[in-house]
Amino acid sequence: MLLDFIKKYWYRYLTGILTLIVVDLLQLYIPRFIGRVVDHLRSEQPTMGFVTVMVSWIVGIALAIAIMRFFWRYFIIGNARRFEYLARKTLFDKLLSLSPGYFDRTRSGDLMARFTNDLQAVRMALAQGVVMTVDATFMAIMTVLFMGRTxxxxxxxxxxxxxxxxxLVALFFGRIIHNRFMEVxxxxxxxxxxxxxxxxGIRIVKSFAADEKFWEMFRDRSWNNYRAGISLAKVSSVFFPLMIFLASLAHAFALFFGGPMVVxxxxxxxxxxxxxxxxGMLTWPMMALGWVLNVIQxxxxxxxxxxxxxxxxPQVEExxxxxxxxxxxxISFVDLTYRYPSSQRDVLKCVSFSIKKGEMVGIVGTVGSGKSTIVKLLAKLYPVERGKIFINDVDINDIASENIRSLIAFVPQESFLFSDQIKKNIAFAQEDIDMERVIECAKLAAVHDEIVKFPEGYDTVVGERGVTLSGGQRQRVTIARALYENKDVLVFDDCLSAVDPETEEKIIDSLRSQFKQKTMIIITHRLKVLRDADLIIVLDNGVIVEKGTHEExxxxxxxxxxMFKRQMIEEELEA
Ligand SMILES: Nc1ncnc2c1ncn2[C@@H]1O[C@H](COP(=O)(O)OP(=O)(O)OP(=O)(O)O)[C@@H](O)[C@H]1O
Structure with a gap:
């Protein structure tokens, strides 16, 4: 990625570096002109004319330096920013292309760090790192040459x-400061x-009365942060005075040996x-040495x-x-046995069944029996071997994921809403919002009446993770979102668990009567909903133990x- 970037934008770096070198060179002339002014003032017949010419040169050079500084900053720092921007975009694009399996095993905090701290560190190396390297090397050589020759x-x-x-001190302390800085x-x-x-998670913290425990955790972490900061401050307060002392020593040497030479x-x-x-100019590159090495590392x-x-x-190959x-x-599943890439055991064993267009199929079973896995595999969220899942008799491995997902509306168990208006959450990822359709879908998902009661109606912005909506409302908004795009197959993965049984039944029934042509796959724990289903698959520990209609x-x-009888008894007891 970096090599490609440099190949493409090398000329910007080159222009920046050349400008930087010219600035460094010009800087070296200023002490020379000041020296000449001093010598001239001490000569027999000093004239203001000479002084004016020299001062004009100094001002001219200072002006040129100011202008050129803008350019090297623009080219070098600007280039590093451009890299950060492009790399961030590429990284985001990459994340979108990866299969969910990757996110199962990667912590989101860790990924966030790559977008923030890591990209920032690369930018620093490409900006300040490059500037300091060029500056320190070139400045050191040129200053010594100027000192010796002039x-x-x-x-x-x-x-x-x-x-x-x-x-040496800069190198030694540079490493310690870097480590302590990383610790901070x-x-x-x-x-x-x-x-x-x-x-x-404040609601969970409160409901478990865990305030004290969280307070203690926070206090400990804050204390560690403070301690790390103090330990950095300690080492910095030794480092900088030591550097100034050594730099002053160089001036003392200059005075000690140079004074008599002037006499x-x-x-x-x-x-x-x-x-x-x-x-003074030479001490700076020496001090920068330790820092620049760390920035680059x-x-x-x-x-x-x-x-x-x-x-x-991506785990799923296109x-x-x-x-x-x-x-x-x-849709057909043929003798499907499946094990997650990160798992040691089969979560589905010899699963076979078929679904025809317009059918309603229910998947029920014990917890963790593999119900969600079946629909996740159908949506190609995880890789599956050939010859196991077919759509229109075509192996799903021969169909692009995007193609499948454009035909299947998948409502997962966790209802996630973006911090945006309700209407935008429903017409998700669409440029133009068709309000009539948004309302129609919200009505089908039995949430319209509640949305219109909000002060801003469909314009209401749901908070982070939709905190202003109840769990059931959130679930129904995600259903409305799935309906909005009018896809062939609707898959509901236990996505009405927070809605009361009557409303769940009402939603399923109205969808069924409204969309006779649509295929519906419903995973639910409430078996009553599936009484009219064309097929019910009963799973236990990854195996289909029963299948048929409700009556069968x-x-x-x-x-x-x-399971059905138990639920009926529970319902009666509750009533
Ligand atoms: N990404 C994953 N990686 C590894 N194992 C997984 C993954 N997702 C699910 N499993 C495991 O696969 C098994 C089946 O999970 P699945 O979510 O399909 O069950 P389920 O029947 O939908 O459960 P529930 O009714 O609780 O929602 C479980 O034992 C689960 O721990």
Whole structure:
């Protein structure tokens, strides 16, 4: 990714670096002109004319430096920002392309860190890292050359004696400061992670009366953050005075050896003043050394972490020559045995059944028996071997995921709403909102009456995770969202659990009568809803133990019949 970027935008870096070098060179002329002014003022007949010319040069150079600084910043820092922008886009694109399996095993906090801290570290390496490297190397060489050639080589070497120590101290402390800085960052992340989780889970924290425990966790993490900050401050407060001391030592050496040279007229006073300015310029690259190495190292480590995500391949491979389907006429599962990539056991065993267009199929069973897995595999959210799932007799591996998902409306168990208006949540991912259709879908999902009671109606903005809506309202809004696009197959994965049984029945019945042509796959724990289903699949521990219509299964008097009777008794007791 970085190489491609540099190949494409190398000329910007080159322009920036060349401008930076010119700025550095120009900077070196200022002490020289000041020195010449001093020498001229000490000459027999100083004239204002000469001083004016020199001052004009100094002002001219300062102006040129100011203008050129803008350009190197624009080209180098701007380029690094451009890389950050492009890399962030590419990374986001990559995340969208990855299968859910990747997100099952990756913490979202970790992914967020790659979007924030890691990208920032790479940008720093590409901006400040590049600037400092060029600046420090070029400045150090050129300053030494200027000091030696324009003043005195002897004085240059003598005054430079403390400089290697300066570089060594900078390297040594640079590493410690970097490590402590990283620790501060980590501790800060721990505090913000806990704060964020506490805020989003505040209802659970309160209902479990866990305030005290969370308060203690927060106090400990905050304390660690404070301790890390203090330990960084301690090392910084030793580092900077030490650097200033060593830099002053170089000036003391210059004075000690240079003073007598001025007295002996080996070096003029003006040259000596210029020499001291150069020395000041030289200490900066030495100090920058430790810092720049760390910036580049962190940038490299972060770049590797970003590339780990970039190299990740979607688990579900897309067919090279996909078969295009426009409608879903039949769906068949043939002897499907399935194990999640991250799991050690089969969650589905020899599952076979077929669905025809317009049928309503219910999937029921014990908890964790594999009901959701069946529909997730149908939506191609996880890879499945060939010859197991067919749509219109075409293996789903030969159909593009996008094609399948454009025909199947899938309502998952967790109802997630975006922090946006209700109407936008329903007409999700659509540019133009068809309000009539939004209302029609909300009516079908039996949530319209409640939406219009909100002060802003369909314009109501739902809070983060839809906190202003009840669980049941959220579920019904997600159903309305699934209906909006008018797809061939509706899959409801236990998505009405927070709605009362009557409303669930009402919704299913009205959908059934409204969309006779639509195929419906309903996973539910409330068996009453499925009394009119064309087929009910009963799963237990990944195996289809029974299948048939409600009457057939009741006559069988097996697991389904037992579950149904129990629910009827429970309902009567509640009534
Ligand atoms: N992404 C996953 N990786 C590994 N194992 C998984 C994954 N998702 C589900 N499982 C496991 O697969 C089994 C079946 O899960 P599934 O969600 O299909 O069951 P379910 O019948 O829908 O359950 P419930 O009624 O509780 O919703 C469970 O044991 C579950 O732990």
């Amino acid at each position: 003043v005195s080589w002897k004085l240059t070497w003598l005054a430079s004696i403390p400089l290697p120590a300066l570089a 960052q980590n501790q800060f992340s721990a505090v913000s992670e806990l704060t964020e989780e506490t805020i989003s 002996r007229s080996e070096v003029s006073l003006g040259e000596f003043i210029a020499f001291n300015s150069y020395l 962190s940038g490299r480590a972060s770049y590797k972490r970003i590339m780990q995500v970039m190299k990740e391949m 067919p090279k020559n996909p078969v295009k389907i426009d409608r879903i006429e039949t 299964l009741m006559n069988l008097d097996g697991l389904y019949a037992r």
